[in-house]
Amino acid sequence: MTELGQRLKETRESQKLSLEDLQRITKIQKRYLVGIEEGNYSVMPGKFYVRAFIKQYAEAVNLNPEELFEEYKSEIPTTTNEQLPDQLSRVRSKRQISARGSKILEMVPVLLVSLFIVGGLFTAWWLFQKYDVAQTPEETELATREESEYQETDKIPPDETAVDTNEGTNDEAPEEDTEQVEEVTEEDKVDQAPAYTLSLVESSGSAATYKLENTDKFTVDVSVSSGGETWLDIKNQLGNSFYYDMMRDGQTQTFDFTNESQVIFNVGRTLDTSLAINGEPFKYPIEPKDEVKQSITILFTPTQE
Template sequence: MSDLGALLRKAREEHGLSLEDIQETTKIRKRYLEAIESGDHSILPGSFYLRAFVKNYCEAVGLDPDEVLRLYQHEVPAVVAEQNNVEPVAARAPRRVQSRSSERFGRLGFNLLMWLFLILIVVVVWIYFVNQKGDDSKQIDDTKMTDRASQAPASTPDPNSAGGSTTPPPSTPPPAAETTLTFTTKQGKVDHYDVAPANVPHKLEIKVSGGPSWTEVRKGGSTGEKLYSGTIQDGETKSYDITEPLYVNVGRADLTVISVDGIVVNDGDLARSKKVQLNPVKVEDTAGGNAGDAAGGDEGAQQ
């Protein structure tokens, strides 16, 4: 196995990916991926394809492709364009031959094009005037409705009503509870966070900036249903509703910002992978806490 192949295989295994996952992400055949890891480049189509395959492989596992190609240029040489030593021979310009029929058809085509252009101009002008007329009619109707509304008599309070009271103003709705993100535990390499308050919709956003980053999102945990697995390009954002625990695994934490309702999750901001799991607080957990507080208050009152 070559040094380059060992590096790529180690990065793949650190992300918990198989060759089938890399094949699905990069669309490169598995036998080519095995040849790159083993260092057997003889079965690859050529050096150009080798560099392209290595670059896609690096992006899939969160490595910098330019840096990898620079460090292992002895294994992946740059493509050198073949130079032809034969002096170019000036080609003889073909003799232009036109028949009378071709010239006639050329004139007919030109005339037809001119007529079509004139018809297009007439249609555009007609559509413009029709739309202008419709806008004027709508403006007149809006003016009439405004005049009628201004002339309508204002309603007067009924003197026979009790106390002549007026309708009370509508009550102002209570402000929405703010989202809180609490670190609870670390299981293996996964940081667990509680998302509160309960019974409130929350939004997860994964934004990549500065370069591509491989990302995986699963429902329920690291072995749950796969919602997304692939490379998020620079400037792209993925969003998911947090209705149940979501597991997030990013290849480059320094290029990725994970946030919940605008609150940024601390991912270390390092050039390596990061795994977090977001657990929404359940309604029964909140109800249990309130019931415990109420019981404690009753015991204090009895004492």
């Protein structure tokens, strides 16, 4: 038994709490609580959960977890996140992003606008060609039929002014239809415009950094699948914690980070955890089956009005 485990056990027993009582308070399985007291961390589902379970145990028996972590840090295994370079565990500021990456991101809006313009010109040209091809055979057939009727009846052709008037009337309807088609096309373009831009800045191992732009809000919905569970740690670049706890069996949480510029998500079990940014599903940079624990950093640049 480790010194940390001995201290936790003595504190629990001094408060007349059994392991079953502690399991009911912390929602941690009894075998994990025994593992903490005996210092047998191999029974844990992963190193990431060791600090989380010790923290919950300490709080349940009214001990300060941060003081315990500092006093017994030699006994507590480090997590993968702590072994990452400091620049990957914290949100990088705009000045830390490489100049090459910044230039590419600055070109994205220009490329999108150019694509919309080219698409609009192509649509207009296609509609014009379709209208011209559709009208030419009708005009040719009309002229041929009128000429044949004049030859058979030997009648004087009707006044050209009347023919021109009719032709003018026939030509107006297709123009209105064309305008309606163009209006619908423009509306479709507006509907298809993305609500925001989320671009990958860099990734290393199980950690990835994204940049959220072209929106004035930043909300995240976190949900756990039925029967699943995960450890979730959310904080900003200053270390301020928004959430540090377990989520289980269909539980959902909604966060509004509109006033934050940098947010870090440490997801203990991505197989059971879904994220949605501004209502749109987020796809993990690595398939959850290949990397269960992942760290996601999002840099938020709100739209300037």
